[in-house]
Amino acid sequence: MTRATRAEDPKARAPLRAGPALAPAVFRELRRTMELACFKWDVQVGDTTALAPFPLFLDEATWAHLGGLAERLTRETLAAEREILDRPALQRRIWLPPALQRLFRRAAAARPTPSAARVMRFDFHFTTEGWRISEVNSDVPGGFTEATHFTALVAGCFPGTRAAGDPTKRLVDALLGRARDEGAIALLSAPGFMEDHQVVTHLAKQLRDRGAAAFCASPAHVRFHDGRAHLISAEYHGPLGALVRFYQAEWLPRLPRAVDWEPLFVGGRTPVSNPGTAALSESKRLPLVWDELGARLDTWRRLLPETRDPRDAPWLRDDGWILKSAYCNTGDTVSMRPHMTALEWANLALRVSLAPSGWVAQRKFVTVPLETPLGPMLPCIGVYTVDGRAAGAYGRVTEKPFIDAGATDVAVLIAEERP
Incomplete structure (x- = not known):
């Protein structure tokens, strides 16, 4: 794959x-509302607020x-x-877990389980080369309560602005x-992950407010009979x-054998959001097989920085590259040598050298910083699509050169007039 060369002029406007x-x-009351009424239970992380007191x-x-752009990318x-x-050969190259590869080999006979709704979130960054994307959150994109409730609350404080859509409603x-x-509708998440529970609890309430029977559960609570899903819970x-x-x-695939999770991917008749095929594009190694596909990927090629297998990139001697694992979540494995200790870097280099097929190297881009009331910060605009249509935005800002779980959520508003 060649590096994208088409660039926008960042000085145009x-x-x-x-x-x-x-x-x-006002901000204290807004935070309290998010915590008590909108299922944002982590408004404070240590000594740092998880919500920005200003909008973008x-x-x-x-x-x-x-x-x-997000619709074309979808x-x-x-x-x-x-x-x-x-x-199957391409599935191995993108590091799809072997258990999922075996499932998808059955898909021709058993059919992939149908989609209830397909949601993606593309993370955009305004760089010295114009707009770029770092990745797509294709499998389980989060941020719904922040993109919906937080944004609406902040918009109410700034006349002449509005939210950039409502991904929850869509x-x-x-x-x-x-x-x-x-x-009924069951919303499945992993026990012990508060961030995930926030999302499903928020969505379940919105469904109930619309008259649906909606229940939060884990995959262990679901049984399939003739492909139809049934919930077995106290509720x-x-x-x-x-x-x-x-x-x-x-x-x-790490769940106990007794858990009937495979029909979430193949052979199920009850529609699922997101369908199991989302795991294919969630892999950060997807760009490594672009040249072997017949699909036109012009927008992806223009917006994503050059991405290589670690064995084909000079990341050990060139700090212009970052590393991330194939199934990196919330930036948990995004790694840059200048921001690591010598021991951390040595441990990472060993991990990558032992299993390079599970990692990618990606060229860095330089995000243009914004002056904010908290000082210079780097923004990221996550654009949702629901069934192919742009549906809203999830904003985050950080002082770091990359977005991870420590980034601060920020409301993204469309300014109909200059507030």
Whole structure:
């Protein structure tokens, strides 16, 4: 794969800017509302707020541009998935877990389980070369309560602004359309992960507010009979009209044998969001097989930095490269030598050298910093698509050169006039 060379002129216009800080009393009340009414239970992480006291402003043209890019990226991603689903050799190259490879080999006879709604989130960064993306969160994208409730609350403090869509409403609309009257909706997450519980609890309440029977559960609570899912729990015992799988695909094969998780991917008749095929494009090694696909991936090639197998990149001697694992989650394995101790770097180099097929090397880009009420920060705009249509934005800012779980959530607002 060759490095993208087409670039936008970052000096053409300022595509985003930080707004002023909210008054301390207003921000305290907003945080309290998020914590007590909107299932944002981690508003404070140590001594640091997880919510920014200021918004990011985009103009209408910039939001339309990003939404259009995300929709094109979605179409290209789905086309790539369709090809890789039928090509086991490519599944091995993207480091798809062997248990999932075996499942997808059965897909021709057993059919992939249908989709209840397909959600993706593309993370955009405004760089010295224009807009770039770092990745797609294709399997279990989060951030819904922040992108919906937090954004709406902050927008209410700034007349002349509005939210960039509502990804929760779009997802709930799609789920209700697929479930119809065929049963309740179960939202599955992994026990012990508070961030995941926040997401499914938020979505379950939105579904209940729309009249649906919705229950939070784990995969161990689901049984399949003739391909139809049933929930077996203290709250509900009966058929399901749809499932929300907020449980990483690569984690499912580690569950005990008694857990009936395979119909979430293949052979199920109850629609699932996200469908198991999302695991194919969640791999950060996907760009390594682009040249072997017939699908046109022009938007991906233009926006994603050059990505290589670690054996084909000079990352050991060139700090212009970063490393990440194939199924990196919330930036947990994104690694840059200048931001690591010598021991951390040595341990990472050993891990990568022992299993290079599970990692990628990606060229760094330089994100243009924004002046904010908290000082210079680097922004990331996550653009959701639901069933192929742009649906909203999830903003984060950080002082680090990459986005990870420590980034601060920030409301992204469309400024209809300059506030």
